[in-house]
Amino acid sequence: MVIRPISDTTKPRKVRFGGHQWDAYRFIYCVLNEQVAARDQVVRHRCHNRRCINPHHLELGSQADNKRDDWANWAYGVDPDFL
Numbered sequence: 001m002v003i004r005p006i007s008d009t010t011k012p013r014k015v016r017f018g019g020h021q022w023d024a025y026r027f028i029y030c031v032l033n034e035q036v037a038a039r040d041q042v043v044r045h046r047c048h049n050r051r052c053i054n055p056h057h058l059e060l061g062s063q064a065d066n067k068r069d070d071w072a073n074w075a076y077g078v079d080p081d082f083l
């Protein structure tokens with residue numbers, strides 16, 4: 001017998017809108033900020049939890065910004081303001 005979690009606990013949550021499936025955090029950021037994120041822009045998780053959908057933890061940026069966030073996280077850990 002294989003036991004599976006009810007939902008995936010590592011991948012971003014998904015939402016369905018307009019016939020498409022979106023990463024929930026990207027969808028929420030764009031709706032709340034009335035902004036369309038360009039294809040080369042990423043919505044960054046300042047808390048480093050990809051399942052998080054707290055709008056205060058989401059920030060638009062580039063892939064390079066996202067990589068710098070990862071390096072900062074590896075060096076200093078998560079900013080306590082986002083815990």
Ligand SMILES: [Zn+2]
Nearest residue numbers: 047052054057
């Ligand atoms: Zn968060």
